[in-house]
Amino acid sequence: xxxxxxxxxxxxxxxxxxxxxxxxxxxxxxxxxxxxxxxxxxxxxxxxxxxxxxxxxxxxxxxxxxxxxxxxxxxxxxxxxxxxxxxxxxxxxxxxxxxxxxxxxxxxxxxxxxxxxxxxxxxxxxxxxxxxxxxxxxxxxxxxxxxxxxxxxxxxxxxxxxxxxxxxxxxxxxxxxxxxxxxxxxxxxxxxxxxxxxxxxxxxxxxxxxxxxxxxxxxxxxxxxxxxxxxxxxxxxxxxxxxxxxxxxxxxxxxxxxxxxxxxxxxxxxxxxxxxxxxxxxxxxxxxxxxxxxxxxxxxxxxxxxxxxxxxxxxxxxx
Numbered sequence: 001x002x003x004x005x006x007x008x009x010x011x012x013x014x015x016x017x018x019x020x021x022x023x024x025x026x027x028x029x030x031x032x033x034x035x036x037x038x039x040x041x042x043x044x045x046x047x048x049x050x051x052x053x054x055x056x057x058x059x060x061x062x063x064x065x066x067x068x069x070x071x072x073x074x075x076x077x078x079x080x081x082x083x084x085x086x087x088x089x090x091x092x093x094x095x096x097x098x099x100x101x102x103x104x105x106x107x108x109x110x111x112x113x114x115x116x117x118x119x120x121x122x123x124x125x126x127x128x129x130x131x132x133x134x135x136x137x138x139x140x141x142x143x144x145x146x147x148x149x150x151x152x153x154x155x156x157x158x159x160x161x162x163x164x165x166x167x168x169x170x171x172x173x174x175x176x177x178x179x180x181x182x183x184x185x186x187x188x189x190x191x192x193x194x195x196x197x198x199x200x201x202x203x204x205x206x207x208x209x210x211x212x213x214x215x216x217x218x219x220x221x222x223x224x225x226x227x228x229x230x231x232x233x234x235x236x237x238x239x240x241x242x243x244x245x246x247x248x249x250x251x252x253x254x255x256x257x258x259x260x261x262x263x264x265x266x267x268x269x270x271x272x273x274x275x276x277x278x279x280x281x282x283x284x285x286x287x288x289x290x291x292x293x294x295x296x297x298x299x300x301x302x303x304x305x306x307x308x309x310x311x312x313x314x315x316x317x318x319x
Contacts, residue, residue, distance in 0.1 A: 099158075
């Protein structure tokens with residue numbers, strides 16, 4: 001790999017991490033002033049598509065869904081909507097450290113769902129590692145007051161929402177992974193993202209209306225700059241998706257997995273400083289444990305360490 005390719009990959013990594021961390025922190029900041037996470041999720045879908053539509057029209061890449069794709073897209077978007085909506089609810093309530101530590105347990109939920117649905121067994125080290133990933137969130141959660149209540153809900157409710165989001169994310173990866181890759185290849189990344197945002201937004205809208213957040217967000221007395229920041233942060237979600245694919249084009253899945261760990265660690269550190277979360281030895285230990293176990297899991301899944309060698313690779317008896 002030449003120097004220019006190295007520089008390009010480094011820029012892609014820096015861009016992805018900067019976008020991912022900024023999106024999470026900006027969203028958390030918005031929720032401290034406007035605790036409407038579900039309504040914001042709908043607005044985010046709308047803002048992303050407002051940005052994508054002109055690009056798709058100019059490039060002629062806006063493909064319509066077939067009847068077969070329509071049915072599959074509903075299932076994909078239900079899992080994505082559950083993941084997005086519940087994650088934002090949790091982010092509005094929990095500290096950045098606790099929300100990101102629980103988010104790191106996505107591999108645990110994925111392995112459990114995959115083993116149950118597909119009736120497949122992973123290597124024992126994988127099960128041991130995903131179980132160990134849960135240690136960090138438990139440590140961070142142990143210093144949280146579950147009786148505490150914010151404008152968006154109780155701490156316990158926030159933790160439950162984050163766990164539900166991880167389950168939704170696990171089903172998205174296990175049941176929808178192949179379909180997502182197939183549709184991306186047929187439609188292109190931007191067109192696929194456009195349709196996902198439409199269906200996800202439509203599915204989350206009744207939730208936002210029924211819990212009163214839609215009315216609260218629409219009637220909230222905010223300045224023009226506050227509304228601009230709200231729409232900008234919403235559209236930033238689409239930028240993060242594009243940044244992920246740009247990064248994958250320059251590197252590979254292993255680097256993407258490690259970049260996610262870097263994003264979580266950096267988000268926790270900056271979030272603790274910005275939102276003045278109390279720093280304790282248990283919090284530090286929980287964050288370190290989460291980062292370390294997530295790194296081990298990423299290495300085991302993306303390396304050849306646990307893969308069985310092919311049968312013809314065994315040394316032959318020359319006698």
